[in-house]
Amino acid sequence: MTPVEELSGLLSGPARVIAVARRDIDLHSLAGENDLVLLKIEEGSLAAGGRGGGFGERRVVMVAHFRYLDGVCEKLFETTDEGRMAEFEVPYHVARMPVTLRDGTEAMGYGVVDDELAREMIGKMAQSFST
Secondary structure (H helix, E strand, O other), X not given: OOHHHHHHHHHHOOOOEEEEEOOOOEOOOOOOEEEEEEEEEOOOOOOOOXXXXXXXXXXXXXXXXXXXXXOEEEEEEEEOOHHHHOOOXXXXXXXXXXXXXXXXXXXXXXXXXXXXXXXXXXXXXXXXXXX
């Protein structure tokens, strides 16, 4: 599976994945440059928890960093190490957002387009995971 196929599957699949992106997500054209930090949320009985949008406890079980630049998509990082993920919290301002998938169809995902927050999370990964 190529990185763009994996990314498309994560964003459109049944798992609860929250994307923090620097720009709007367009996997069909992969135009320009975009960084995406994906936070996969634990499934289970506590996941709904009465919280808006169906996200309750919001415990992060996987963190990944993807980048696309002028038509090329790369997976730069992924971890499921609980100790390293403890510092990654789901942003409070997550909303439904459109995502253009690899095949050109549009899906509704969860996330936020926030250049500063995405850069902050990427920097946190570089510091935390380089040790």
